[in-house]
Amino acid sequence: MDLIDGLRHVVGADHVLTAEADCAPYLTDWRRRYVGRAQAVVLPGDTAQVAAVVARCARDGVPIVPQGGNTGLVGGATPDASGRAVVVAMRRLDRIRAIDAANETITAEAGCVLRSVQAAALDRGLLFPLSLAAEGSCTIGGNLSTNAGGTQVLRYGNARELVLGLEVVLPDGRVWDGLRGLRKDNTGYDLKQLFIGAEGTLGLICAATLRLFPAPRAQVTAFAATASLERAATLLARLRASAGATLTAFEVMSASCLDLLRTEYPGLRQPFAGGAAAPAWSILVELSDPDSEAHAIGVLERALDAALAEGVVDDVAVAQSGADSASMWRLRETIPEAQTRAGGNVKHDISLPVSRIPEFVANTNARLLQEFAWLEPITFGHLGDGNLHYNIGVHDRSDLERLAANQERINRLVHDAVHAAGGSISAEHGLGQLKRDDIARYKSDIELQLMARIKHALDPDDIMNPGKVIPAR
């Protein structure tokens, strides 16, 4: 039986796509930077089928490209142009297998859309805290394979910290059942850590047991205006101290972000608009309180009043309603779309020690503008996690062409500066195809060798998502 017939035998003919039109949506990434080819796109229905598909491909040495919601930003789920690969699309594995409320865990299959996991937890009064822009279409398998971040990392950690157990199909087609719901387990190497954030290069995550938390009773949101990132960091430290773990978001936005929103989305209400120029930095703060709204508002107002009195911030606006909160969040979340409307930009998903961010932004802005006076840094992100979306746009659309022409030089300048400051060139998006060769520049030989050894130990024939993560030799 040839490969395609073999795959049809495993998953049923309806679930093996080979026609160009059927395959097309699976062969282009979300940002349309990459277009690949494949022998087939296979949609298995359960873990046993995934295992059989992988075993069948392994037998012929056929590369496997796992795919979840196909919302990744680095081409990690798109096959190469050779046409040799089989894309294994996981979306039919979409069952919530179990919720254990007393243990505060949920066991979900890899193809579950993130929002459906959040909803299943909330039905039991529990919170699955992973939250990010693509949550309506990204899948748990993709979230774990990329160790997704998002807006709640400050409180709950990255996707990695939310995983207690995994079920993984290994590159030889065997199933590792590591679906444990334990918060403490020191019986040997913690194997699940290998597969989380490996972008499908070491095995194929089929299901996970995830931590849940009690849903907070109240959420309170506020905007604050400040003159510098140093002061924003001061406010962060104060709120970390006085609000503790109830501080669930601390997002910053440069004046250029707010200006861009005003141009592209004039209908969005801005807290400090009133005709005046946007403040140098706007801060979005969210507290999630297990006690009461009154307590959260009290903590927030005391901290913000003190910060106002001491000149740490220049203006504050506390949301007076759920609608107020939603409109504050909408500002933050609309920035990427506003950038797209404005004609595109050069994106950098970076992280740094929080202490080094103010200096990094000042120096890197200056260096960029010295070389390219027509650029405009659009800086926003999760200051609480040291994670900035340090994106570079233009003041004037007529400069878009030279922005594109200089993209590589801009990337290099920014990433060199990140590296010099002890930072990461990919905070939450992963490496995929986009950045796999960049890291060869920034990682030590030892670290690259260790990665290669792990890859070889688990996937000696380089079957699993080849051409991703590990730099080409």
Place this chain on the structure above:
Amino acid sequence: MDLIDGLRHVVGADHVLTAEADCAPYLTDWRRRYVGRAQAVVLPGDTAQVAAVVARCARDGVPIVPQGGNTGLVGGATPDASGRAVVVAMRRLDRIRAIDAANETITAEAGCVLRSVQAAALDRGLLFPLSLAAEGSCTIGGNLSTNAGGTQVLRYGNARELVLGLEVVLPDGRVWDGLRGLRKDNTGYDLKQLFIGAEGTLGLICAATLRLFPAPRAQVTAFAATASLERAATLLARLRASAGATLTAFEVMSASCLDLLRTEYPGLRQPFAGGAAAPAWSILVELSDPDSEAHAIGVLERALDAALAEGVVDDVAVAQSGADSASMWRLRETIPEAQTRAGGNVKHDISLPVSRIPEFVANTNARLLQEFAWLEPITFGHLGDGNLHYNIGVHDRSDLERLAANQERINRLVHDAVHAAGGSISAEHGLGQLKRDDIARYKSDIELQLMARIKHALDPDDIMNPGKVIPAR
């Protein structure tokens, strides 16, 4: 140059111990279950010396046994009887290299005693939350190598969750510098996860960058009495919901624990003593509040009053002072010593999904007592993490001998029951020598093979702490 001269050349003659009396303290474990032999005990003074020592040993194929504070409970830092090994004692690497208050991180060398790291953080108003009984003598390197747990896991996670970066000497003597202070970094495999909890079998941790947190403003402690573990789990769920992350401890103790304390330490004040029998289960609750003591007391009293009114608990005592709190904690922390005074016991450091604990304890107690009517389960631990110290003592000292004689049978019965309930036979102590062969019974072949492949990929010559963690073939 022979090995010993070579090592003297690297670290100085004073720091290479070979005389029997000098070496003895390094060759016996804390519980005195294991006594090993070694060619030498070497005390390097910095990472470069550690690297040179490892390289020198590797050249001759000499096994290396890393050792921190030598407080482990499973013989993980004790060499075997062959006398071939070199013990590398890390305690001279005891510098705090940096504290970055704005980034809430500390970089400490492996030989730093846990308490000194806590103290260095507190000097800056920050908390390093790892806390366990041995904190006055255990070291950070050992804590990370065993992925230590302790009393604050419920809020802050295991040692693993507190690590942002590592510096590791690899089995070939090269240094991997992974000392990053980043909360988000997705640039390839997360290599530090390999070394955490590996008990020194994959490399030698020399330094770590660790997360800090703002120190809480107030801590409030209470004792509660309840009739069953089911009700204790109900109280846990309620406090998780109403106190959120301010719930920093939720410890349970069986009546037999309190009875034992009354016998062995009659001077210790017991909250519900008053001549009556100890309640079936006592619960120690701690809230750590960033806001105020008044708020913490309010949250705690509201939750406990409601629990009393609904019969979830039968009695409560809220600490009225720091001294009150300390005496409550002393009860909990004295249980192990009381067990030692009582003549010893068969220890089990197990974890289970919280939801399965009440049934597990009831059934396993019944099975044990059916077979050995003279046993007395002494059950205590971190219910919030699903981690019990399910220890087995005797009512009558005259039964100590048959307890020792039946130790293996008791272990087997308990661990089989743990495994059947989806639990772990080593929640926070690791495997070391003590449990390395036990896991061959409970782990799948696939998992054991994956562990062996990782070991081989990083340490192909089996130099690093051989005879630990990985089961013998």
